[in-house]
Structure formats: C-alpha cells, structure tokens
Amino acid sequence: MLIEFIPVLVLFALATAIAVIALVLPAFLGPRRPSRAKIETYESGKLPYGDARYKVPIGYYKIALLFVIFDLEVIFFYPWAVVLRQLHVFGLIEMGIFTALLVVGYVYEWKKGGFEME
Amino acid sequence: MDWIAGLLIPFVKALVLVVLLLTGFAYLSYVERKLVARFHVRYGPNRAGPFGLLQPIADGLKMLFKEEIIPRHADKLFYLMAPAIVVVPALLVWAVIPISNFSFRIFGYEITFYLTDLNIGLLYALAVAELGTYGIILGGWSSNNKYALLGALRTSSQMLSYSLPMGTALLSILAVVGSLSLVDIVNAQRGLWFIFLQPLGFLIYFITGLAETNRSPFDLPETENELVAGFVTEYGGIKFALFYMGEYISMMTTSALATTLFLGGWWGPFVDELPILGIFYFVLKMSAVVFLIIWVRASLPRVRFDQLMGFCWKFLLPLGLFNVMVTATVVALWG
Numbered sequence: 111m112l113i114e115f116i117p118v119l120v121l122f123a124l125a126t127a128i129a130v131i132a133l134v135l136p137a138f139l140g141p142r143r144p145s146r147a148k149i150e151t152y153e154s155g156k157l158p159y160g161d162a163r164y165k166v167p168i169g170y171y172k173i174a175l176l177f178v179i180f181d182l183e184v185i186f187f188y189p190w191a192v193v194l195r196q197l198h199v200f201g202l203i204e205m206g207i208f209t210a211l212l213v214v215g216y217v218y219e220w221k222k223g224g225f226e227m228e
Numbered sequence: 229m230d231w232i233a234g235l236l237i238p239f240v241k242a243l244v245l246v247v248l249l250l251t252g253f254a255y256l257s258y259v260e261r262k263l264v265a266r267f268h269v270r271y272g273p274n275r276a277g278p279f280g281l282l283q284p285i286a287d288g289l290k291m292l293f294k295e296e297i298i299p300r301h302a303d304k305l306f307y308l309m310a311p312a313i314v315v316v317p318a319l320l321v322w323a324v325i326p327i328s329n330f331s332f333r334i335f336g337y338e339i340t341f342y343l344t345d346l347n348i349g350l351l352y353a354l355a356v357a358e359l360g361t362y363g364i365i366l367g368g369w370s371s372n373n374k375y376a377l378l379g380a381l382r383t384s385s386q387m388l389s390y391s392l393p394m395g396t397a398l399l400s401i402l403a404v405v406g407s408l409s410l411v412d413i414v415n416a417q418r419g420l421w422f423i424f425l426q427p428l429g430f431l432i433y434f435i436t437g438l439a440e441t442n443r444s445p446f447d448l449p450e451t452e453n454e455l456v457a458g459f460v461t462e463y464g465g466i467k468f469a470l471f472y473m474g475e476y477i478s479m480m481t482t483s484a485l486a487t488t489l490f491l492g493g494w495w496g497p498f499v500d501e502l503p504i505l506g507i508f509y510f511v512l513k514m515s516a517v518v519f520l521i522i523w524v525r526a527s528l529p530r531v532r533f534d535q536l537m538g539f540c541w542k543f544l545l546p547l548g549l550f551n552v553m554v555t556a557t558v559v560a561l562w563g
Contacts, residue, residue, distance in 0.1 A: 117238035117344040118323045118352075124242050125319040128250075129312035129470065136466045140295045149300045151373050152461055161301075162374045170381045173537065177388040180545070184395040187552065188351060191402035194559055202560040209553060216546070225541040227534040 169227040176224060183212055233337055241343055245322055253476045254284035260522050267526035287469075294465030299371060302462065306370035311463070311470035313363030318477040320356045324349040325484050326411045328494045328506035341507065342411070349410040350398060353485060354391070357440070360474060361387045364449070364459050367471070371462035379458025382533060383442060383449035389540045390439035390446075396548030397432040400555040401489055414493030421492035428551045430490045432544060434520075437482040439540070442475060444525035448533055483517035484510075491517075 151158040186208070194201050219225065258273065258280070265272025273280035298304060326342040333339070346352050361384050368380020402408065404425060405416045416422075423430045439446040449458040460471050487493060491513045494506030531539070 113234075114344050114346055116234060117242065118320065118346075120235065120238045121242040121245070121323045121343060122316065122320055124239075124246055125316045126312070128246065128319075129315050132466050132470055133308060133312060136292060136294060136296050139293050140465065142295065144297075148297055151299050151301050151371075152456070153374065154456065162372045162377045163369070164374075166377070166381055169537075170385050173385040173389060176541075177385075177392065180392050181388075181395070184392055184399070187396075187399050188402065188408070191399050191552075191556070192406055192408060194403050194556060195406050198560050202556060205556065206553075209549065212549075220542065225538060227537050 167227070172224060173227075176219065179215075183208075237337060237339065238343060241339075242323075245343065246319060249319060249322060249477055249480070250473070252480055253473050254288065256476050256480065256518065257287070257472070258284050259518075260525075263519070263522050264526050267523070291466050291469040297464055299373070299462050301372040303370035303372065306366045307462075308467075310363045310367030310370060311467045311474075313366060314360050314474035315363075315470050315477070317356050317359035317363075318474045318481065321353050321481045322484075324353055324410055325481070325488060326414055326493065327510050328503065329411070329414075330494075330503040330506050345409055345411045348408050350402070350408045350413070350489075353410070353481075354395065354398070357478065357481065358387070358391055360478065363474070367463070368459035371459070373462050375456045376459050376461045379449050379451075379455045379461070382455075383459060386442070386446065386448055386536060387440055389537060390436045390544075393432050393540060393544035393548040394436035394440065396545070396552050397426075397429045397436065398489065399548075399552045400426050400429045403552065403555050403559045410488050414488055414495070417492040418495055421490065421495070423490040423492075426490065426551070426555070428547070429555075430486070432548050432551070433486060433490065434517075435544065436540075437486065438521065438524065439536070441478040441482050441521075443479065443521055445528040445530050446536060447525075447530060448536060451530065479518065479521060480514070483514045483521065486517045487513040 151162070153159075187205070190197075190201060190205055197204075261283075262272040262280070273283040276282040276286045298307060323343040324346050326345065328341040331338050331340040364387075365380045365384045368376040368378075368383070371377070401413060401422055404422070405413050407413065407416075438444075442449045449455075450460065451458065455461075460468055463471060487510060493513075494510045496505065496509035499506050499509065
C-alpha cells in the first residue's frame with residue numbers, strides 16, 4: 111500500500127524545509143568579518159600542512175566490506191523471521207543450514223584476523 | 229480518500245511531531261547537562277531563567293547569530309549539506325513510532341497518535357536511521373581536516389558494525405510477533421512485555437543503541453583528547469547545532485524504539501479503561517531509557533577503538549545470532 115507512505119513524504123518535506131531554513135538563516139543574521147586566519151583549516155593552532163585526504167588505515171575498509179557481507183545476510187533473516195510460524199520446523203532447518211554456512215565464513219574471517227583493526 | 233485525510237491531517241500531525249521533537253531536543257540538552265552536573269556534584273546551568281530553564285533558548289539564539297565560517301579548503305556543497313543529511317533521517321524515523329493506540333474524532337476524521345502504520349515499520353526505522361551515517365562521513369570528508377576525516381571514518385565504521393548486532397536483537401522480536409508493523413509489535417505485548425521474553429535481546433539492543441547514537445562509553449567520534457571534536461571539528465554555529473540535534477533526536481528515537489519493542493509501548497495499568505493514559509506511559513518509559521543513557525554517560529569511561537570493534541564483531545554479533553537461533557527454535561517447535 112503506497113498510500114501509507116504519503117505521511118512519510120510529508121514529514122520528509124517538513125524536515126528538509128527546517129534543515130534548509132536553519133542552514134540559510136545565519137547567513138543573514140550573523141556578522142561578516144572574514145579573515146584569512148579564520149577560514150584556515152584547524153590543526154591545533156599549528157600551520158596546516160598537506161591535504162587531509164591522505165592514505166587511511168586499511169582497517170576501516172575491511173570493516174566496510176565485512177559489513178556489506180554480513181548485513182546482506184542479516185537482511186535475509188528478516189522475511190524468514192516474519193513467516194517463521196507458518197514454516198515451522200522446515201523453516202528452522204533451512205535457516206539452520208544457512209546459518210551454518212554463515213558461521214563457517216565468520217570463523218574463517220576471525221582466524222584470518224579480519225576483525226583486527228590493523 | 230479526500231485531501232483532508234490524505235494531506236492536511238498528516239501535515240498537521242507531522243508539524244506537531246517536529247515541533248515536539250525540536251523542543252524535546254532543546255530540553256534534553258538542558259536535562260542532560262543538569263543531570264550530569266548532579267552526578268558530578270555540580271550545579272549545572274542555573275543562570276538563564278529559574279533553574280536555568282531558559283538555557284536552551286539562550287544557546288539556540290547564540291548559535292543563530294554566529295558568524296558563518298566555511299573553511300578555505302572545504303568542499304562547500306557537501307560541507308553545507310552534511311548537517312541536513314544528519315538531521316532529516318533522525319526526524320524521519322518518527323513517522324512510524326506509535327505513541328499510543330488512543331484516537332479521537334474531529335469533524336468525522338479519525339486522529340491517531342502515530343503518523344503512519346507501515347507494514348514494514350521496523351525495517352523502515354532501521355534503514356532510515358542508518359542514513360545519518362552519510363551525513364557524518366560527508367561532513368568529515370568535506371571539511372578537509374585530518375581530525376574530522378579520522379573522526380568520520382571511526383564513526384561510520386562504528387555505526388556500520390553495531391547495526392549488525394542490533395539487527396539480530398530485533399530479529400528475535402520479529403520471530404515472536406511475526407510482523408514488522410510497530411503497532412502489531414506493541415499490541416503483542418499486551419500481556420507480557422518483551423523485555424521479560426527477550427532479556428538478552430534488550431541488553432544487546434541497548435548497548436548497540438548507545439553505539440549507534442555515538443553516546444558514551446562509545447562516543448569515539450568525538451574523543452576530544454585525541455581528535456579535538458571528531459567530524460564536527462570544522463563546524464560552528466547553527467551547523468554544529470544541527471549535528472547535535474541529530475544526535476539528541478537519535479537518542480530519543482533509540483529510547484522510543486526500546487519502549488516500543490521491549491517495554492510494552494503504551495501498555496500499563498488502566499490503559500484498557502482509559503486509553504489516553506497510554507501517552508503518559510509511553511513518555512514515562514521513554515524518559516526512563518533516556519535517563520539510563522545519561523546515567524551510563526556519567527558513570528563509564530570511554531573504550532578504546534579496537535576494543536569497541538572487537539566487542540562488536542567477536543562478542544555481540546555471535547551472541548545476537550545465538551539469541552535468534554534459540555528464539556527461532558522455541559517459536560518453530562512450540563509456537
């Protein structure tokens with residue numbers, strides 16, 4: 111039923127309007143005395159050097175990849191959990207096999223050190 | 229379906245909801261400062277108005293009249309968009325949260341105490357709440373500041389990781405109820421609150437909720453002693469306030485969802501006779517969870533980043549999956 115989503119759209123429009131107003135308003139209200147030092151990147155009072163977008167540790171990338179894999183698998187559980195009462199033992203065994211496969215991947219990832227932030 | 233029921237009523241309800249949430253945000257910041265001060269044996273804000281009650285208004289006006297500063301190296305478009313991308317999803321989640329089953333009629337139109345009852349309510353809430361991550365990573369990236377970028381990376385990986393155990397904690401509820409609609413979930417708790425059926429699920433939900441809203445002891449994004457202020461380092465004035473608005477509204481959302489999913493929503497004594505009491509019970513339970521979150525912040529030290537990640541992936545995720553499988557076995561065999 112798409113009609114149920116109309117209130118969501120209305121709320122979205124309202125929230126966006128508030129955010130935009132809040133972002134535009136200070137441009138008219140606040141003082142305007144720009145100076146070179148004010149708009150310089152903050153680096154604890156030292157002169158900033160180089161670009162911030164430098165190489166970052168690989169750990170963050172690993173986490174993102176793992177998230178994509180595991181989140182997809184957790185999403186598969188949702189429809190199953192909703193209709194579990196109709197599926198009974200059949201659904202339980204099916205999901206047991208799926209979870210077993212998931213656990214194999216999980217253990218492999220753990221042993222390979224995928225969860226370490228190195 | 230005429231335009232009054234289709235557009236006008238949702239618009240008025242959404243307006244009331246947004247005004248309530250913004251007021252809630254303002255006074256939540258006051259309540260938190262006051263409570264943390266009491267935990268520290270201090271007074272907290274007490275200058276603006278009686279008991280410092282006008283403090284949020286003073287803060288808001290101050291933020292509004294600040295000079296607008298955009299850092300020289302920042303990516304202007306994303307720098308300006310980021311606070312909005314944090315705030316809008318935080319507000320949007322409230323479309324599906326049912327406050328009470330109480331409804332009244334005005335000119336023949338039924339007014340309920342929730343904006344809409346989606347049949348995928350819980351999935352919607354999870355998905356929309358997760359969208360705030362985009363705002364945080366864009367804010368950190370566009371500032372072109374080393375602290376901000378590191379803070380944003382940390383925040384996004386923390387929020388991504390902790391949404392997995394949270395998903396598993398909610399799965400066990402779904403298996404018991406058999407519906408994603410939040411109204412159905414609350415109705416199923418009429419006899420027994422799910423916190424008694426799923427104590428482990430509630431614990432996992434609460435811990436992951438703290439991490440998702442970047443609250444202490446998981447407030448790694450803004451570790452002031454190593455990252456200055458994390459992803460908000462280059463933000464000031466109203467844009468800074470918008471990030472905080474997002475955080476505080478998420479905190480209220482987490483508490484409201486905890487109430488809806490585990491603490492029986494609007495159910496309480498005498499609700500059957502007097503349904504309007506449900507609003508009171510909902511607010512009471514939600515405030516209790518908010519108080520608990522602030523209490524945790526005042527009591528626990530911050531964890532280290534690798535501990536945070538290890539705790540999530542090596543402990544919470546297997547625990548959550550175990551909880552789901554046990555629940556599913558019970559439901560499938562005896563449900």
